[in-house]
Amino acid sequence: MATTTNKTAPQVQENEGLMAKIKRNPIISAIVGVIVLAALIFIGVHLYNKHNEAKNDEAATKIAKGQEYFAQGNFDQALNGDNAGYPGFVKIASQYSSTKTGNVANLYAGLAYYYKADYDKAIKYLEDFDTQDDAFISNNAIAALGNCYAKKGNIDKAVSLLKDAAERADNPIVSPYCLVQAGELLESQNKMDEALKLYKEVKAKYPESGEAQTIEKYIQRATK
Numbered sequence: 001m002a003t004t005t006n007k008t009a010p011q012v013q014e015n016e017g018l019m020a021k022i023k024r025n026p027i028i029s030a031i032v033g034v035i036v037l038a039a040l041i042f043i044g045v046h047l048y049n050k051h052n053e054a055k056n057d058e059a060a061t062k063i064a065k066g067q068e069y070f071a072q073g074n075f076d077q078a079l080n081g082d083n084a085g086y087p088g089f090v091k092i093a094s095q096y097s098s099t100k101t102g103n104v105a106n107l108y109a110g111l112a113y114y115y116k117a118d119y120d121k122a123i124k125y126l127e128d129f130d131t132q133d134d135a136f137i138s139n140n141a142i143a144a145l146g147n148c149y150a151k152k153g154n155i156d157k158a159v160s161l162l163k164d165a166a167e168r169a170d171n172p173i174v175s176p177y178c179l180v181q182a183g184e185l186l187e188s189q190n191k192m193d194e195a196l197k198l199y200k201e202v203k204a205k206y207p208e209s210g211e212a213q214t215i216e217k218y219i220q221r222a223t224k
Helices: 002-024 026-072 075-080 089-095 100-115 119-128 135-151 155-169 174-188 192-205 211-223
Strands: none
Touching: 026 075, 026 089, 026 100, 075 089, 075 100, 089 100, 100 119, 100 135, 119 135, 135 155, 135 174, 155 174, 174 192, 174 211, 192 211
């Protein structure tokens, strides 16, 4: 028994010595702490992503009916749900806020409230919509938000958002439409020089767009 004890004692002492060094050395302790923390974060993120994917799939199944209601113009049912198991954009946005589908529900809810002329709620949901997911949809969401502020009479905010949407999109579909809208709002404030600048931008940058075909009348009007 004594022989066995002598053979294992150096290993035990070595381990104890290592732990003592770790405890005494703050740099080593920090490195060990970082490694442990990184491992825990990796495991946590992996589990969260799996859980989030499952929740997103669940939300995507639920939102499909709402998209049908929205396309049909049934905005109340789209927003608040029905008696057949569809919960509504409002609940989906709240219950699945951490998912992409929950984010899309914010956009749909904002647009539905816009069409119902409830601009305060429209602004709330459109501002909750994360514009990072999809460039094309995001630019249109920003433009819609600009229209909400225009309806509320906040012209400066509306113009700023419409110009932002046009700049972000930088395409002949969204950009000229937003620039013309912003120009008309500026005209309503008698800011003709600023409006004229936007109309000329449409003519120069997006000559093939539908707006460019009639832009001369806007230019002439703002020049007077």
